[in-house]
Amino acid sequence: MKLMLKIAWRNIWRHKGKSLVIGVILFIGALLMTLGNGVIAGMDAGIRKNVVNTFMGDLVLIADKQKSDNIFFNMMGTSVESISSYGQIKTVLGSQDYIECFMPAGENVVMILKEDENSPSYAYLMGVDFTQYQKMFPGNMKPLEGRLLNPGEKHGILVPTHIRNEHIYTAMGVWIIPEGEGVAKENLTKEALENFQNITFSSSIVMMGMASGSNTSTDIRFGVKGIVKYNALNTIFGHFCVTDIESYRECLGYFSAGDQAVEVPKEEQKLLNMGGSDLDSMFGSEQLIVPNARNKGAGLEHKAAAAPVKETNIEDGIYNLVFIKLQHGVSYPYALGRLNKALEAAKTGVRAVTWNKAAGPIGSMTLLIKGALFVFVTLLFCVAVIIIVNTLTMTALERTSEIGMMRAIGARKSFIGGMFFGETAVLSAVFGGAGIAAGIVIVKFIPFFHITTSNDMVQLLYGGDVFHPILMIPDIAVTTVQLLFVTVIAALYPVMVARNITPLDAIQRD
Amino acid sequence: MNIIEINQLFKEYPLGNTTVHALRGVDLVVSEGDFLSIVGPSGSGKTTLLNVIGCIDFATKGSVKVGGREITALNDREITDIRLNKIGFIFQTFNLIPVLDVIENVEFPLLLMKKHSASEIRSRAEKLIDEVGLKEYTKHRPAELSGGQRQRVAIARALVTNPDIVLADEPTANLDSVTGGQILELMKEMNKIEKTTFIFSTHDPNVLKYANNITKIRDGLIEKSS
Numbered sequence: 001m002k003l004m005l006k007i008a009w010r011n012i013w014r015h016k017g018k019s020l021v022i023g024v025i026l027f028i029g030a031l032l033m034t035l036g037n038g039v040i041a042g043m044d045a046g047i048r049k050n051v052v053n054t055f056m057g058d059l060v061l062i063a064d065k066q067k068s069d070n071i072f073f074n075m076m077g078t079s080v081e082s083i084s085s086y087g088q089i090k091t092v093l094g095s096q097d098y099i100e101c102f103m104p105a106g107e108n109v110v111m112i113l114k115e116d117e118n119s120p121s122y123a124y125l126m127g128v129d130f131t132q133y134q135k136m137f138p139g140n141m142k143p144l145e146g147r148l149l150n151p152g153e154k155h156g157i158l159v160p161t162h163i164r165n166e167h168i169y170t171a172m173g174v175w176i177i178p179e180g181e182g183v184a185k186e187n188l189t190k191e192a193l194e195n196f197q198n199i200t201f202s203s204s205i206v207m208m209g210m211a212s213g214s215n216t217s218t219d220i221r222f223g224v225k226g227i228v229k230y231n232a233l234n235t236i237f238g239h240f241c242v243t244d245i246e247s248y249r250e251c252l253g254y255f256s257a258g259d260q261a262v263e264v265p266k267e268e269q270k271l272l273n274m275g276g277s278d279l280d281s282m283f284g285s286e287q288l289i290v291p292n293a294r295n296k297g298a299g300l301e302h303k304a305a306a307a308p309v310k311e312t313n314i315e316d317g318i319y320n321l322v323f324i325k326l327q328h329g330v331s332y333p334y335a336l337g338r339l340n341k342a343l344e345a346a347k348t349g350v351r352a353v354t355w356n357k358a359a360g361p362i363g364s365m366t367l368l369i370k371g372a373l374f375v376f377v378t379l380l381f382c383v384a385v386i387i388i389v390n391t392l393t394m395t396a397l398e399r400t401s402e403i404g405m406m407r408a409i410g411a412r413k414s415f416i417g418g419m420f421f422g423e424t425a426v427l428s429a430v431f432g433g434a435g436i437a438a439g440i441v442i443v444k445f446i447p448f449f450h451i452t453t454s455n456d457m458v459q460l461l462y463g464g465d466v467f468h469p470i471l472m473i474p475d476i477a478v479t480t481v482q483l484l485f486v487t488v489i490a491a492l493y494p495v496m497v498a499r500n501i502t503p504l505d506a507i508q509r510d
Numbered sequence: 511m512n513i514i515e516i517n518q519l520f521k522e523y524p525l526g527n528t529t530v531h532a533l534r535g536v537d538l539v540v541s542e543g544d545f546l547s548i549v550g551p552s553g554s555g556k557t558t559l560l561n562v563i564g565c566i567d568f569a570t571k572g573s574v575k576v577g578g579r580e581i582t583a584l585n586d587r588e589i590t591d592i593r594l595n596k597i598g599f600i601f602q603t604f605n606l607i608p609v610l611d612v613i614e615n616v617e618f619p620l621l622l623m624k625k626h627s628a629s630e631i632r633s634r635a636e637k638l639i640d641e642v643g644l645k646e647y648t649k650h651r652p653a654e655l656s657g658g659q660r661q662r663v664a665i666a667r668a669l670v671t672n673p674d675i676v677l678a679d680e681p682t683a684n685l686d687s688v689t690g691g692q693i694l695e696l697m698k699e700m701n702k703i704e705k706t707t708f709i710f711s712t713h714d715p716n717v718l719k720y721a722n723n724i725t726k727i728r729d730g731l732i733e734k735s736s
Contacts, residue, residue, distance in 0.1 A: 003618075003621045006614075406618075407593075408599050409593065409598075409618065410623070502566075504561065504566055506605070507557075
């Protein structure tokens with residue numbers, strides 16, 4: 001081994017030009033591989049920090065009847081199916097030791113209506129218990145104007161800057177300001193500033209839910225409590241307005257906890273319990289409509305209004321999804337497998353999907369960008385391998401006399417192979433190692449330049465608003481393994497060529 | 511005792527659409543400690559014969575025994591081991607390892623054998639370098655030596671493993687007549703000192719005076735042995 005490495009090392013110096021060519025390729029390859037892995041790791045960490053930890057969690061529960069897993073960012077505005085069994089779901093989730101925390105929410109597309117116009121705008125509306133929401137996703141948004149929602153506050157809404165600027169002002173010509181606040185001119189868009197004299201200002205917006213299977217959605221006027229900015233990926237998350245869950249249900253026409261608390265009169269209960277196939281019973285012997293219906297009806301309204309309201313349990317109402325955060329280190333396939341089994345066994349009517357499936361095109365785009373980076377690094381490997389293979393093979397053939405003579409005086413094929421591999425390994429260790437070191441230094445320095453973007457796609461590449469590649473020990477280990485892989489692959493063919501050189505080849509060449 | 515026994519050795523090469531009959535039924539016996547010269551004109555088959563004896567080339571047909579062992583049916587590893595342990599080579603074009611200095615070149619076969627300690631290897635190599643008159647050049651690389659000096663290193667390297675046979679294919683072809691004479695004198699001397707069988711090929715009639723025995727070869731057939 002010592003002799004093999006001695007010859008390998010001296011041959012590197014003897015063929016300086018070729019060694020330098022291979023070395024430079026290995027250096028650039030290792031440098032770009034390190035940077036690529038840094039970007040991928042940074043993107044992973046950014047996505048985890050900005051999407052998983054502050055917006056969606058690791059997994060999302062959606063109704064079984066939901067056709068597509070994509071419940072966020074659905075471009076066609078397809079509504080999200082309702083979940084009415086949260087009580088059961090909560091019991092199941094509470095018994096799973098790999099789950100860190102969870103929170104139910106409502107989420108659907110709503111129309112933003114303008115009283116004097118027929119052309120509505122659209123937004124996503126999320127209904128949450130805001131106290132619970134802030135605990136689940138702490139510090140994910142900050143009020144740019146106004147304030148956040150107070151505990152138990154109803155019919156209040158938080159409007160992201162993106163919705164205000166693009167979906168309301170650009171589409172409807174109304175500039176939203178929070179209740180009790182003046183116009184913050186510094187936050188006006190360029191167009192709004194130019195058109196300042198003609199702008200209509202409003203501190204409330206009217207929204208109407210667009211949930212499927214609900215014919216009872218209501219126009220709800222929301223008082224704007226704050227104009228908010230998500231701390232990261234605001235362009236993407238900024239499509240989501242946030243309100244309390246009960247107002248959300250009201251807007252979407254869902255059965256709310258308040259509804260349940262109302263004592264429904266016997267006659268209404270009969271109507272409510274009547275299935276679609278039982279319509280004939282309306283005309284049965286028992287009279288639902290009596291001659292004095294008008295008076296009775298008035299009585300019913302009165303009775304309903306005056307009915308004693310039980311203590312409401314918010315969680316008894318309708319939701320659309322449940323956000324779930326997993327314990328650190330729990331793999332998605334493991335958690336999905338166990339959770340879906342438990343949910344199915346409990347007949348909850350919901351299924352768990354990963355955040356990137358629930359995020360639809362955004363999640364897919366993240367995987368796509370990650371895949372593209374991986375392909376880029378792989379292509380880099382291939383190019384490096386091809387050039388190194390070619391150069392080393394030429395070197396092997398040029399040294400036919402030397403190798404053939406070694407074989408003639410008793411060197412085995414394994415010695416020749418080892419010597420050639422040793423040369424590649426030494427070059428790889430020296431130049432590739434330098435490339436990795438340079439890559440680490442660059443990755444460490446990039447955050448100091450504070451490179452930011454407002455472009456959605458680039459934000460996904462960055463894993464947030466700021467380009468922050470990172471390299472942890474495992475990432476460096478991965479790069480080292482990749483370099484080792486390149487070295488082995490690149491050396492295989494030249495080693496084979498060198499091993500197959502016979503003493504006779506050397507003599508014939510001479 | 512016979513160190514080499516060759517019986518009806520044929521060697522054919524394909525050359526385009528034709529076949530070259532390099533050896534056409536050679537019979538040869540070489541005794542231990544001999545200093546044999548194979549002579550013949552260019553293309554007579556002397557290099558091919560040496561290559562087959564030295565396990566560098568393979569016979570098309572026939573039997574070749576080296577040290578009593580039939581070599582025509584051996585695999586690559588066994589053949590390599592025979593080359594390492596039983597045979598020493600001296601080539602026409604010196605063929606030293608360019609990145610190793612004189613002493614490292616001489617030590618090289620012993621290091622491949624993995625049988626000796628570092629000190630044994632060093633003392634054996636130094637002894638042989640001394641015997642071939644290159645004591646002052648142990649740290650020189652081949653590129654820093656003359657043709658005659660390189661061939662001396664090759665002789666030392668060929669002998670360092672105490673082989674049964676040393677094969678030298680036209681060892682003086684690339685040397686001037688004076689240096690060539692010195693090299694053959696040295697080989698002869700080493701033959702006496704080390705008791706090693708030497709077989710060398712040449713087409714130069716002037717070097718025949720050094721040989722104990724001469725085998726003439728022409729058109730792939732042994733013409734005369736004396």
